[in-house]
Amino acid sequence: MTSTSAHATASTETYFDTVRRLSSAQKTAARGAPPYSVYVNRRVGRYLAAGAFRLGLTPNNVTTISASFTFCAIGLLAIGEPSWWLGLVVWLLLAIGYAFDSADGQVARLRGGGSPSGEWLDHVVDSIKISTLHLAVLITMFTHFPLSSSIWLLVPIGFAAVAAVSFFAMILNDLLKAKHAPRAPLSTAPRTAVRSLLGLPTDYGVLCLAFVLLGAPLAFFGLYTLLFIANALYLALALGKWFRDMTALGRVDVVRP
Template sequence: MNRPTAHTTTRETGPPASETYRQTVQRLSSAQKSAARGAPAYSIYVNRRVGRYLAAGAYRLGLTPNMVTAVSAVFTFAGIALLAVGQPSWVLGISVWLLLALGYAFDSADGQVARLRGGGSASGEWLDHVVDSVKISTLHLAVLVTAFTHFSLSSPVWLLVPIGFTVVAAVSFFAMILNDLLKAKHGSGAAPTGHSTVWRALLGAPTDYGLLCFAFVLLGAPWLFFLVYALLFVANLGYLVLALIKWFRDMNALGSVPARSAAEDS
């Protein structure tokens, strides 16, 4: 999701004339960022690799990172719209999954295109995060719409599941962004990165957006989909509670915040 923002004086607009597609992929692979510790398995082992191939192709076509972000948004929001208005079926579920998965892969590709071109920009990172913030909320609201319209739920109380998932997703995203901002502001740098072990990646699987996307295949059996979706909600809620405790301790370790000015209080 994140696009690099390092300043550079040289920007590439396309590959060297003698560079093949395979060489572009290899060059991108060698410049790949380390995965964040605890990053989920699908994001590391599937989505990043697919995004690499898409990024190499987009780069060779001369697409900018913002163009790739736009492509990601088209696939993602097409899938969300289809989920909200379509009649639940196996065909609908597979279509929603493919659209969301492609959107996620292009979401990974935009930052990789930026690296190939010599670095990203603040506006590009801003656009990427704005698209992500809209995506994570509207996806669960689309589930709410289709559950209310098409599912035979035993009680309206079950509609609280997609509502709660919307809150969990929004809070998780905002808290992670705020973590990085506050750590940078108080001199501790960005969130720690490093080699994500297989064990850490598997532990984070319930929070993996790729797994959530795949769950929509089950729309052909609405009761089974909603059961899996509810279990993912519970897992994400539990993960968020534990993460918030840890993140609060991390923020507390940064020390005191300088006194705010009168203008900031107004």
């Protein structure tokens, strides 16, 4: 569907027709996709995408809206004094930003496909968000938290490193698979509830929700630390699997005529 035909379709269908059309065109979730991202964020993003599409917004417009909510939250986290109201505001802004982050790709599908510049913008915004969120935690911990030792500041520093490496490795996985095995069949293994739940601590939506506890700094830091440990362990296991996947791609290149 071209952009012109997409707009023609939008003019003859209702908002809920657009939602239903988008629902039938959803991408298949990855086997290990955590439940918040699949069952909550994607569905909220679907309603936002339908509204944005009918308003004539482009995917880049939606990405910009997502970035605005997200970076407002990160700025407030860095400069504000921890409190219950601040935690609720930070969570809400991050959650809305995350939903719009899901919506931009869905708007692109409604319009007949995305663009390289749109995908680039989406990834750049994500990369900035992933690192600066944990740096904002570092600032507020250093400024306001009653830490028994400065060594605890290594937690948000480590979390920033884990998040950045995870994001870069996943993007690199996709690039190398597209380059070395463009015709390789997609995995048909079903996504199981157990596998999905095991990935829950790595879900960005769960990290956003943790900021609700910002009014109780020690409780927040305890949960934040547990999420960091879970993400670090998950990354350590994933890196081994991803390296084996890349090794298999090398064998494909060797046997390819």
